[in-house]
Amino acid sequence: MYKERLESLRTMMRSKGWDAVIITGSDPHNSEYPAERWKQVQWLCGFTGEAGDIVVTLDHAGLWTDTRYFIQANIQLEGSGFVLHKTRVPEQVLIPEWLALNLDKDSIVAVDGLCQNASEISAIAGNFTVASVPNMLDALWKDRPAIPQTPVFTIDPGETRASKIDWLRDFIDGRECDGILLSSLDEIAWTLNVRASDIEYNPLVISYLLVRRDDVKWFVLKGNVTDEVTLATMDIVRSAGIEVLPYEDLELELGDMHWGRLFLDSNTINYHLWTQVSCDVVMEPSPVRLRKAVKNPTEIAGMRKAHLLDGAAMERFLFWLESSVDARGDISERDAADMLGRIRAEIPGYRGDSFETISACGKGAALPHYITPKKNAPVLPSHGLYLCDSGAQYDFGTTDITRTVPLGECSPLEKEDYTLVLKGHIDLAMAAFPAGTAGCQIDVLARNPLWQARRNFGHGTGHGVGYFLGVHEGPQDIRQNLNGTPLTPGMITSDEPGIYREGMHGVRHENLILCVESGNNDFGNWLEFETLTLCHFDTSCIVRELLDSREIKWLNDYNEHVFTTLSPYLSADVADWLREKTMPIQ
């Protein structure tokens, strides 16, 4: 099947005179998770990883992806005619370099300009003739899905869309621009206080938003909209003075802007739209990203509520897990994930999971980005560690939590790893730091206990989390990359160190932490974290000597807080069980 698709692409290339075609795994909004319509890489070669780009020439077809997906790519590419090009390895040859090495200088490289970031194409435009062909694969992909149009609804997150638009207008004034085009889907949803479910796990509306001094235009309509929820939303939005227009009309609008300066988001503006703009442009990261990351009091209250209800669901799940694994003996990783999903689905305001649940024991848990099989998933044994990384979208917030719990007897190494990761988690949670500190400057607090034991983990310690938006959002993070964005009060980030031993086991402990003020003195203005996530940490496999007295106190206080806060929301049997689970350790 994939070989036929590849050949039909090459037939098109020959007829058009193209020497190479680039297909990316992204969408016109540079989304982390694209809708089905834009899973072009998967359609062409069968690869389903989250990161992958394709180059096809008349005698070569390659998929570029990173270390996380090498094994998966090798399996999925078999018989497709595509070969794997490895990235994030020392000897990597990235696409621009590969093209330079393998194509003549006057070659024609065709791209679906809608799905290419404008600045990425600049990297190759100097060497080749770039042919931008929007929706290039439409001719070959007969049943290609349409752009989704799911019901769009409004939320009230504590600041009106009018206020946000005023702020954007102040921003463009300050930058001496006449307008700003928002192309990042989460920024548009944030600005307009709207949500939908156009993209799996992400409550987003595929659209563009153009804010100018005298008008606001929302390019959102895809075909004839009849659903009541969306129609009501559009009325509300229109009543705020916002024009509601067809999605595809943006192109015309941009072509008609012959004067002034337009601010474009350099992170998400696509190549095709960029080429349509006829006025001056300023291309820089959008200011919405940072402002959206700083949650207002309503959003913080919503996140607290989400974590209360989500935490109660997690405790019900862990209670079920502990009582079922031993008793039944046939619970699979998939059964557990499904049970957790069912429990969460009962929560009023639940809008779906915020990402695909990782439910894993043993060697599955040793893969940080494990995908729990839909069928024939491993059955949970009555020993060793079980890892569950999951989260949900609620009308009032987003959650992301990882708990690693013993299913029975654990090995000394499992216990040590469990404790050291918890120690790192606690040390970061207890951090205090002067205003102006960036995540990369405190990341080591979570790693140092592991490093002292010569252990480490290969992913970031913390990512930003949206308010009923993406479970990954910037600009702040807590990782080793030298990102200078200061952590500021109102930002929510995860705290999730881990240890992974290939073929053996994996440990990760994850809470969401809110940056809050912590007083001022002669030495400056101080900040610290407040933990939002509510779910106990199992104390039965802790190696006591590895924790110091402050860490023990934090752990006992946290578990007690979890019990006190959640028990009113739990049935008696779960509450009794949680009382036992949260008894302080000495």
Place this chain on the structure above:
Amino acid sequence: MYKERLESLRTMMRSKGWDAVIITGSDPHNSEYPAERWKQVQWLCGFTGEAGDIVVTLDHAGLWTDTRYFIQANIQLEGSGFVLHKTRVPEQVLIPEWLALNLDKDSIVAVDGLCQNASEISAIAGNFTVASVPNMLDALWKDRPAIPQTPVFTIDPGETRASKIDWLRDFIDGRECDGILLSSLDEIAWTLNVRASDIEYNPLVISYLLVRRDDVKWFVLKGNVTDEVTLATMDIVRSAGIEVLPYEDLELELGDMHWGRLFLDSNTINYHLWTQVSCDVVMEPSPVRLRKAVKNPTEIAGMRKAHLLDGAAMERFLFWLESSVDARGDISERDAADMLGRIRAEIPGYRGDSFETISACGKGAALPHYITPKKNAPVLPSHGLYLCDSGAQYDFGTTDITRTVPLGECSPLEKEDYTLVLKGHIDLAMAAFPAGTAGCQIDVLARNPLWQARRNFGHGTGHGVGYFLGVHEGPQDIRQNLNGTPLTPGMITSDEPGIYREGMHGVRHENLILCVESGNNDFGNWLEFETLTLCHFDTSCIVRELLDSREIKWLNDYNEHVFTTLSPYLSADVADWLREKTMPIQ
């Protein structure tokens, strides 16, 4: 006096038609510490701080300097006709911006192009006509000191100058250049294995080094050289195939290079020389900086020897201090600094101090960059903390050590600060980290114990240290600035957290630490630090509860190691005293 100098400068400006003059505190090699000849800022306005630049227009004269020097500048500028412009403050207006705000677009700005970094001038060259006038102040500064020419001698640091030149030739080949001009004085001294004392505290030779495929030219001779040491050195250098030429001939040489590509060090090449180059240039940081920072086995052995002898001197000094302060009651900060200098001067191979000793008690110690007065320095009381930051240059290495010791009874706050700083010092000294880690990623290890108590310090935690070279050298450091240079085995850095309470007291504990390998495992290649400095930490004012068992163990082990290593080099009375001082605490 300064007002007259300013007026004579303005007379010159009027006669030449200049609208503004910029005078920097640097020299033609962008040295951190310039020779007397280049203390032009001091000559013109009286300001003696290490960082300060001047702009003079016909109706304004300003000195730009940073937070460290505000108080000093206000005092020293009084009656000079100059006003202070503050830098490193939120509302700062730096020189390029100030010029843009205060001068017309077609103004003529005169600079001494020799003392201006080439890239700095680019920042203003777009807005104004720049007149580069080498040695501009010569006409006004009648008794201006000449370029120093102190005896130049050779050293044997474990790698021949021939080997270093071969490596430089490989580098220029790799960069498709035909030559490299070294303009940084420590890089030239490192490459040629030569030292002198042209600059106070810095064993450097003011010169330039041009390395090409077929020749090496050292522009170093200033006038007629007659001293035997230098003549012998020049013979040795010539015998290695290096041409020895007058310092001022470089300009002609550069003007004669009409072909090829020359690599210039973007950090230190001055504007005047840059304008003289007639061939193509590549302007980037010199590769010598990084290679020089990684000490070879001979250099490491030399540094160990330097710290052994320097440590014994420090213990003799601290013994003298403790026995004298109480007994005599009239020891001043200056007396103590002088005594330490005398003790060090007895060490064979001592070549002078590596920077001006900070000897301070009370509110003096509360200033991180305190200068101990030459006359009427405060007398040391028999209570409270005394801080001494000092170091020396030896034929075989460079030292830099800070000890804070009680002179008698200390307040609870002094003891707490003393202990927390020591805790931070120890936590960084105990660090283990994967290869590839940069200093900014572990800086917080020294700060976290302070941050937990909502205390902090406003300087870097660690700077690189040269081998019988500058006591400050890059490219690595351990501080909050996002410098991505990885710490690698062989690099030497300081570990010097502190706490400063204005008008009260200051604490700093500083050792030099060597980055060494620490084994490999499934999680990567590990590095750690070995402490080079040998001098006990006083345990009498430690608040025991603030240190955990690992920190106590480190401290007891370190003090025991200091005693065992140094006692053979100490007289019986000092050794007995040190035995007492280094008894383990529980």
